[in-house]
Amino acid sequence: MIYKQNLKTLRNTILTGFFLISGFTLSAQHLLKVGVAGLTHDHVHNIMNQFARKEVIIVGIVEENEQLVNRYKKNYKLPDSLFFKTLSSLLKKTKPDAVLAYNAISEHLSVVEICAPKGIAVMVEKPLATTYKDAERIAFLAKQHHVQVLTNYETTWYNTNQQLNELVNDRNEIGPIRKMVVHSGHEGPKEIGCSPDFLKWLTDPVKNGGGAVRDFGCYGANLMTWLMKGKTPKAVTATIKHIKPSVYPNVDDDATIVLEYENATGIIEASWNWPFGIKDMEVFGVRGYYHALNGNTMQKREKSTYENITVKPAVYQDNIPYLADVLNGKVNPSNDLSSLENNLIVVKILEAASKSAKEGKRIEL
Template sequence: MSKPKVGMISFAHSHAFSYLHALLALPEVEVIGITDENEERVKAITTEHGLSYYNDYNDLLAIAELDAVVICSENVHHAEHTIASANAKKHVICEKPLGISVTEMEEMIATCEHNEVQLMTAFPCRYIPAVVKAQEAVQRGDIGEVLAIKGTNRGTMPGRWFVDPALSGGGALLDHTVHVMDLMNWITGAKVNEVYAYAATLFHEDLPTDDTGMIHVKFDNGVFGVLDTSWSRTKSFPTWGDVTMEIVGTLGAISVDSFAQKIDFFSEDSGKGHYIYWGDSMDFYMIKSFVTALIEGNAAPISGEDGLKSARVALLGYESVKKGQPVFM
């Protein structure tokens, strides 16, 4: 594939704007259209960049020269949009979580395989410089055998459709398990076989879903993992949240603070401090890796199966919460 032509399905998730900017910064790819049921949400960017707009995503998929799509719709629509794209013979990169049930994620993967198109899960945290260096150190054996990983993905409550279970499929436990769970899967190279979780609504009154989560996992190679997935950061916090890990091995430990490359900025206009990240853009490198895979005809570097593995842990977490005990794969 010489110069892939890419479209975007939905800007419901704010990551879509960053992914678009990454695509526009890559001379080896061409963005040929955007579809969103809410035209006002994308009108400014379609006008600024001269991009074609489609109200119905099927009209975008009907474009013969379209090679691939980036899907950033509400979680509940990921399966529909991915399956339709695959049946239209378009490669897919889909926002996390890949889906809201194991059955639909398996169907997404199977449909893409049947139509011989790539399905990549959007896990940009794999491209954070600190995470890359930590994974390389583990692979070299710098800290011996990994024994345990403690992680956090604590953020501010996102509001909008994220807190509507009918559109999101869950709350903080689903929203913030999948990123760091994927990193744990990647770093250990092992499979989770036991999940024990806690979830509740503690920080925001009358929220229709959980805003607090703590998930514990046991891998089939004996490694333990624990992850704080809460929406516990207040509006006054300088940034949306964090991604951290403490990787403990037999010969040492690695501490990862993914967004530590920052400038502290204090604004009279907003009345609070801000963290301004100055490190490499994880979104840019993720999108670039997807485009490179298409051009070179290689498999997507983060597969649909990767997305399924991490989302399945979150879904089992909710099952554990209901039962009040560990559940097993």
């Protein structure tokens, strides 16, 4: 009897091990397969680390700069077989679920032009495009070929931002929004040690569309469009400064952008001149306000009462699980922070901001 029980236990142990192994294999098979377009954006380290942690499968990388290719091969122990000279050649030999763009913002359109006709989704690093004309072309291609084109922001995955939107819009904790303030920036890309390859186009007025006004102005425009449930502001007024012309001779390094809504105002403060890195958001309602100080710390004030809010983990902590669920049909991205709808408005706001600063007047949308 004991012998039979031992055999049964052994059999169950083996079967359990088999199913665990099978489950792991199935899980691995369902990892998102992505192509990487460009290595010049320093945010590409995010996808490399996700790959190293076996959270995603990289089927190919496109980069022409051999020095850059060799650096990434060495740092992340990547095989030669992963690298391609062009995106077209990558897509001929591999079948990614999506392509992630880590190149200059002005090159996002070309990535979509190659991928969309092949039915391949694209996720670009913020912002979507340098001009509204390019953004409209991207939207046209996405609609024509029925593909997702999403934009990735670091602040999308902040637990505080997700919870703040829930408290303000879903639960109406402080009443209608009256004012929003977003601070975004750091000491400057050169000062914090961004790579020369990144700096080369980040400080180019054509390839990046501007300096701090685009690099960090996009965060506020993205968050405010989301909080205002996809509304386009009535008008945009901006002041752009060139505080460090010796460091950044070709682009601005500080911007203040004011967005006018029917019953609310948004103030975006974007800078390469902060004393430290900052990405925070304040939202004022009729009855009080919330302040998301960073990704995990939030406070609330109502008249004379102050409260530290317990921040809960957001459903998505980074872009890869979110992108996988969008492509699997589990999530409809319409009007969320990554959506095409939202980011078309973001580009429109940023273009209006640049025009406002140049012409010295309020720009109606």
